[in-house]
Amino acid sequence: MKTPNKPFSKDILHIENIEIVCNDIIKKLKTDVAKKLQRRGAVIGISGGIDSSVCLALSAKAFGPNKVTAIMLPEQDSSDDSRILAEKLAAKFDVTDTLVEDITQALNGFGCYQRRDEAIARVITDFNPTVDKAKIEIKQEAASNLPPAFSVTVIKPNGEVISKLLPVREYLQIVASTNFKQRSRMSMLYYHAERLHYAVIGTPNKHEVEQGFFVKHGDGAADVMPIGHLYKTQVYQIAKHLGVPQEIIDRTPTTDTYTAEQTQEDFFYQMPFKQMDLMWYGWENNYSAEEVSKVMNKTKEEIESIYKNFERKKKTTEYLRMRPIF
Amino acid sequence: MMNVDTDLKSKIKDYIIESTLDDVEKINDNTLIFEEGILDSMGLLFLIEFLKDEFNIETNDEELVVENFQSINSILNFVEQKI
Structure with a gap:
């Protein structure tokens, strides 16, 4: 087991050279889409949330705003705010090819x-x-x-x-029914991507990918995931650096899936993002529960239980990340 | 009483072995079934359904604690309290 080489602290996930990090992501995104996937632009579903906003900003910088198609995919349970913020975001990054595809009728059909x-x-x-x-x-x-x-x-x-x-x-x-939402969105994104010979940009962050907070063949289906390796607090740091509208940065992350308001914390994560980022980092980099507990103002036993919870989540969601077995 | 206990316990144990397709030797009465990964979160939900169907026991939010579900013996204690 590899031992960590720097002391655990609350700033351990802060990106020091943000300009360089952003440029590297943009460069990689461009190469992945143009060279590996051999597509000529990007289709991205935007919700007015922080993750899709950062992905849109990165895509606009990687391919140029005229090679990005931003699609809003509301349905009858979506909040009106989502659409307003998504429109503001597209305007901010000069993406003019924006579409609204209401998937309510498709969902009724299912x-x-x-x-x-x-x-x-x-x-x-x-x-x-x-x-x-x-x-x-x-x-x-x-x-x-x-x-x-x-x-x-x-x-x-x-x-x-x-x-x-x-x-x-x-x-x-309930889960199987509501998953029609993410899978219908995926179908629509691929329709436009194929129509334009573009790639679909997936918006999950590191937590969503590794803790399995995505729908298999729904929002988990994409050609490239530019922020799939980033902690949520790092996504926020990049959002600020790229100039994502403050209203989007200040908005509490929701699932926008159920009729009652539902934060991602209530639905899945069970703790605030800032804490989760640090403890997940501590867990995956083999920091002892004792060292992390001192920084996080928790007991060693609490951190041990949280580590077990992370381990369990990663293991039980392995199925979602698996390719078909043959 | 002894026979009732044994009967309940074997029903719980048979259910766990049948639902996980695990080897009988792997699970004893004190094996930590969640900590050792024998049952996962869906396994817990199916176990709650089994307790309802088999013993007519309703489990509520407050009863979802490790003390009631960590092993076959803890599940047995929980079932006995509720019957």
Whole structure:
């Protein structure tokens, strides 16, 4: 096991030579698309979130704004803010080939909403999808030694909140139904990429890739992932450097998947990004739980439990990153 | 009581072995089934479903703690408290 060569600190993930790092990413993106993939530009789905915004900015710099097609892919549950911010972003980086492809009808065709709502109603019987809002979330602490289990939460128009632990069949049906969203977006992105002979730029960051916070053959399907090696705090640092609009930087990352507001922290990560970045770095670079605990103001036992949680997440999501076996 | 215990325990153990396709020798009553990777997060959800179908036991959020699920013996204790 390799031992770390510098002391663990809160600044350990800060990118010192940001200009050089950005230029390297841009250069690699250009080479990957033009030489390895032999495509003449980039198609990218933009949501108004930080990851797709940074990918758009990098793509505009790598290929020139006139060789980037930015596509907004809203559906009936998307927040209106997402579209407004996505439009601002494209304008900021001079990307004029912007399209809005509303995928609601495609999702209706797949029965996405109906299948999801049926499963929710089996758990919370008075769920009314026309007026109630719903989301799924993890309620346990990340430091728990048990794997996480999801709960479904329904918010009534009068503010009443009903939350229940999701039985396995209903959990799987809800996830399988909502995954139509990411897979429909992927189909649309590839339609435009093939139409233009462009590459699809994937937007997952390091956490999404390694912890499996993506949909297999959905947002996990792309030709190149320029920020797949970057921690979330580094994505923010690059966003600031490249001039991504401040409203996008300040926005809490959401899944934009369920009708009720849902942060990525509630849905999946179980801790704030800043903490997660540092502890994930500590874990994958073999820093002892004791050394990390002192910097993070946590006990050694808490860090040990969090390390186990990371290990479990990486292992149980291996399936998502695997290619077909033959 | 002894027989009831043994019966419950063997049902739990049989379920875990059957659902994981693992070797019987690999799992004893105190094996840490999550820590050793025998069951994962989906395995926990299917286990909760099994407890409901087999023993009519509903598990709530607060009961999802390691003390109730870490081994066959802990699951047995949990089941006995709830029956």
